Amino acid sequence: MKLTTREKTSLFFEAVITIILLAMLDLAVITILQSVVRANPGVAVGIYIIKKSLVFSPTHIRIWSYQSWVIGILVVLDLIVLWWRLIRRYHQYQMHHIINELHYIANGHLDHRIPFKLRGDAQHVIVSVNALVDSTVRSMNDERKMEKSKDELITNVSHDLRTPLTSIIGYLGLVEDHQYRSEEDILKYTHTAYEKAKQMKNLVEDLFEYTKVQQSGAPVSMMRLDLGQLLEQVAASFELEGRKRGIDINVEVVPSPLKIEADPEKLGRVFSNLVSNALKYGNGASYIHLSAREHGSTVQIKVSNDGERIPAESVSHLFERFYRVEESRSKKTGGTGLGLAIVKSIVDLHHGTVVARSNDDETSFIVNLPMKQNANTEEKA
Numbered sequence: 001m002k003l004t005t006r007e008k009t010s011l012f013f014e015a016v017i018t019i020i021l022l023a024m025l026d027l028a029v030i031t032i033l034q035s036v037v038r039a040n041p042g043v044a045v046g047i048y049i050i051k052k053s054l055v056f057s058p059t060h061i062r063i064w065s066y067q068s069w070v071i072g073i074l075v076v077l078d079l080i081v082l083w084w085r086l087i088r089r090y091h092q093y094q095m096h097h098i099i100n101e102l103h104y105i106a107n108g109h110l111d112h113r114i115p116f117k118l119r120g121d122a123q124h125v126i127v128s129v130n131a132l133v134d135s136t137v138r139s140m141n142d143e144r145k146m147e148k149s150k151d152e153l154i155t156n157v158s159h160d161l162r163t164p165l166t167s168i169i170g171y172l173g174l175v176e177d178h179q180y181r182s183e184e185d186i187l188k189y190t191h192t193a194y195e196k197a198k199q200m201k202n203l204v205e206d207l208f209e210y211t212k213v214q215q216s217g218a219p220v221s222m223m224r225l226d227l228g229q230l231l232e233q234v235a236a237s238f239e240l241e242g243r244k245r246g247i248d249i250n251v252e253v254v255p256s257p258l259k260i261e262a263d264p265e266k267l268g269r270v271f272s273n274l275v276s277n278a279l280k281y282g283n284g285a286s287y288i289h290l291s292a293r294e295h296g297s298t299v300q301i302k303v304s305n306d307g308e309r310i311p312a313e314s315v316s317h318l319f320e321r322f323y324r325v326e327e328s329r330s331k332k333t334g335g336t337g338l339g340l341a342i343v344k345s346i347v348d349l350h351h352g353t354v355v356a357r358s359n360d361d362e363t364s365f366i367v368n369l370p371m372k373q374n375a376n377t378e379e380k381a
Contacts, residue, residue: 001116007093011086018085022078026071033070094122102129110137156322160203160337164196171196206338209269210321213345220263220349222373227260227299228253231290234271241279242288247305249275252291260299261373266346273339274303274365282307282363294371298352301367310358318356319344343367 003011101114113130117123171189180186228251235249242249271290278288285307292301310318317323322337343365347354352369 001094001097001118003090003093011089011093014089015082015086018082019078022081026074026078029074030070091122094118098122098125098129105129105133110140153321156337157203157207160322161200164199164203167196168193168200203338206342210338210342210345213266213342213349220266222261222263224259224261225264225267227258227262227292227301228256230264230268231271231292231301234268234275235290237272238275238279238288245279245285247279247282247285248287250287250289252289254291254293258292258294258299260369260371262350262369263346266349270343270346270367271301271303273343274367277339277365278303278305278307278363281310284308297371299369299371301369302364303367304362304364306362308363309360310356310363312358315356315358319354 097116098114101112105112110133113133114126116126118126171193174180175186175189180189231251231253235251238249275288275290278285282288282305285305287306289304290301291304292299314323319340321341323340344354347367347369350369351373352367354365354367357364357366
């Protein structure tokens with residue numbers, strides 16, 4: 001930290017004034033001592049005896065003047081007091097600089113940090129202040145991101161709800177106004193409204209699930225389960241739909257049984273969403289393969305299909321909410337754009353990772369989960 005010219009001048013005059021005051025005090029002390037010695041012959045005799053006993057060998061030097069001792073002691077004390085006063089003033093200037101820096105930051109310059117380094121407790125104050133400002137800036141940025149994310153969520157939900165709702169109102173309006181020619185037209189209109197209503201229901205359910213798993217401290221019920229059985233149940237629930245599409249759904253687990261600690265309901269939702277995603281968007285696929293293999297303290301689960309390749313520029317965005325590779329394809333399949341976002345949120349709750357890979361031969365979603373959850377993982381029924 002550099003002192004200003006004014007502070008240096010103030011420090012110099014502080015030293016001069018202190019020296020003058022100490023010199024006057026020393027003079028007063030010496031004068032008083034001399035008066036005491038002159039007024040008390042016994043004291044003078046005692047001092048003389050002490051002086052004669054102070055002999056420094058080997059040259060046998062005797063100190064005959066007690067004033068030199070007094071002056072020496074006073075000079076040492078003066079230097080200590082002078083040093084203490086200057087250091088004390090210097091520390092005050094340091095604190096003054098820190099306070100000025102704080103005022104500057106508090107006035108809105110949150111990109112500024114206290115630049116100088118000091119010693120002792122003052123440096124701890126500087127480090128703490130800079131860390132506090134960093135934490136505040138991060139919190140503000142996170143809050144801005146959350147606000148922006150919330151606005152985007154509301155906008156996307158409003159758009160996705162408005163589209164099927166407009167169709168429902170339109171077709172039911174035709175029925176309400178008797179703008180149909182036959183019963184077949186009525187069935188056609190009501191069927192379309194019914195499908196759009198189901199699409200809205202799926203969106204609301206996915207939105208509810210997404211917000212639930214996104215909440216801080218989302219409840220999880222960790223228990224030990226057989227991953228192979230869970231994957232078999234997921235495959236069985238989609239077997240009929242897979243047959244209709246000519247897609248074979250199979251499971252492979254090594255070793256078997258493969259036990260892990262997880263929330264069975266939420267983990268089932270993960271693989272159901274991945275298989276459902278493969279059925280909807282894996283155009284031309286002949287199989288959906290669910291495989292799980294143990295790797296030390298983790299397990300890797302892959303959901304693969306040989307359907308249409310996902311464009312490389314889209315792979316990194318797949319787990320973003322409301323992201324769709326093709327808007328037209330989503331309209332056709334009724335996708336909500338939340339399925340993979342829910343997958344990532346649930347995997348995060350299990351302290352795992354999920355990635356997507358796609359090439360001309362195969363598209364795979366790879367989930368890595370720990371075999372055992374941390375002991376401090378909150379368990380709620």
